[in-house]
Amino acid sequence: MKITIVGGGYVGLVSGACFAKTGHDVTIVDVDSSKVGMINSKKPPIYEKGLEEILNETAGKNLCASTGYDSVADSDVSMICVGTPQGEDGSANLAYIKQAASSIGKELKKSLGYRVVAVKSTVPPGTTENFVRPEVLRASGKSVDDIGFAMNPEFLREGIAVFDFMNPDRIVVGSDTEKAGEIIEKLYSCINGDVIHTKTTAAEMIKYTSNAFLATKISFSNEIGNICKALGVDVYEVMKGVGMDHRISPYFLNAGAGFGGSCFPKDVSAIASIAEGMGLDPVLLKSVLKINDAQPLRIVEILENRAGSLKNKKITVLGLAFKDNTDDIRDSRSTPVIGALLSRGAHVSAYDPMASGSMKKIYPEIEYCNSPSDALRDSDGCLVMTEWPEFSELDKEFSLMKSQIVIEGRRILSVEDREGICW
Known part of the structure; x- marks a missing residue:
């Protein structure tokens, strides 16, 4: 055809x-x-x-x-x-x-x-x-x-x-x-x-509903992850047990920094807007977005609790794309995190295998490095925002830091002495 x-x-x-x-x-x-x-x-x-x-x-x-x-x-x-x-x-x-x-x-x-x-x-x-x-x-x-x-x-x-x-x-x-x-x-x-x-309307609604449901699973997992962290419980152990229920499935239950990309944020927002236009109050969908907006900023709060004031400190951000295996930064969780770091007076160094060029259009003032080692050298803290497989292999590179404070937004690292946003 x-x-x-x-x-x-x-x-x-x-x-x-x-x-x-x-x-x-x-x-x-x-x-x-x-x-x-x-x-x-x-x-x-x-x-x-x-x-x-x-x-x-x-x-x-x-x-x-x-x-x-x-x-x-x-x-x-x-x-x-x-x-x-x-x-x-x-x-x-x-x-x-x-x-x-x-x-x-x-x-x-x-x-x-x-x-x-x-x-x-x-x-x-x-x-x-x-x-x-x-x-x-x-x-x-x-x-x-x-x-x-x-x-x-x-x-x-x-x-x-x-x-x-x-x-x-x-x-x-x-x-x-x-x-x-x-x-x-x-x-x-x-x-x-x-x-x-x-019918065409049902097909259109299937797409919105699929994305809204997956986004809801992520925000739900993050909410549970925040509670688990406060309780000293490993949320990944919890979700492993929960995901084995065939009615739930293990997919999209990984607690972390939240969802981004070109689909979930705008699609959940759009379906909520449609509901409000018809006089409905989509409480759940609005909560999904609210949780997602707040989630990445929690990693900055954890960093401040560990490192104190961030003014004039060098903070490394590993991962700029909204997920691994893409150069797409649309609604990346790194974007609000970098903004929060800069507003606190931090000097930001960043590394991503593919997305540095795209992020440079938003934040031209930060330092973009060619390797994790370059980004980590003399750093006062590190935030891992994207689950690139190569990050799981990092180890001695963290010893290049001035202060080895490492916080994950995605559970990818194998190095000891790191803290997670939800664990």
């Missing part, structure tokens, strides 16, 4: 590359010409395990990138994968969705035959039906007999997104007609996964 992916960001690029790997003819549309050039040159603009290998295999063959929408008219499916950033009021900003729908509709004026427009971006329930569909039909001058609409949410974990795409827990297909749903399902014919057919 011929597919146009609108949006060459994280979701669009990974999805487009994986669709090409399974044999489809894919065009990725993005306004960023430098990103388009990189994709066409087989160079991924983001780091994702396995992505470069797929681009080497498909780019220039059945995968290309463009700044124009010309491919839409001949595509069986046009898939919207643009961002839905969080607005000031916590709601999802749909400006890029509207722009994509309008541009797709204009190109579909030229199309012959039945076409499907699918949304893969995370959007509030009702967006596909009440926002995308009327905009595409208006811009194209066509009817629902000519264009079908679908919602096909993604469930990709950064760092292993290619694996997740190829080995999905489920494939959710929300559609306004059976015909449109069958075409979207056909896209995944080479991938093993249970297909769930729903």
